[in-house]
Amino acid sequence: MTDKELYDKAEEAMLFSYSPYSNYKIGAAVLTKCGKVFTGCNIENASYGATICGERTALVKAISxxxxxFEAIAIAGSDESVPSFPCGICRQFIFEFGSDIRIILKERGKLKTYTISELLPKGFKL
Ligand SMILES: [Zn+2]
Structure with missing residues (x-):
């Protein structure tokens, strides 16, 4: 699967976003090393702390x-003027499952790839 194909799946997943508070929709698609894809979206809550990001939704579905x-995770956001970098919690969550997982997102209209170690140098590991 190409990065573009994975990103397209993230964009599709964004359609299911439940984001009435921020109006910022996120979709994510995670590619496992054996080639399976799991998707997720952000799901907000009136109790803001109960909100879950799209990246973690996709990973929780896959892990459960x-x-x-994991090989890679693509993240698409509804506001393309802002790159949809994962938040700090998601960076740590991703890092737990491998320091070389690739993060695919759009910056200035073009797909860009980072490793999770680039986004979270010296991530926490037990
Ligand atoms: Zn997050």
């Missing part, structure tokens, strides 16, 4: 179905 090895 027995997948723990």
């Amino acid at each position: 179905e027995g997948n723990k090895e």
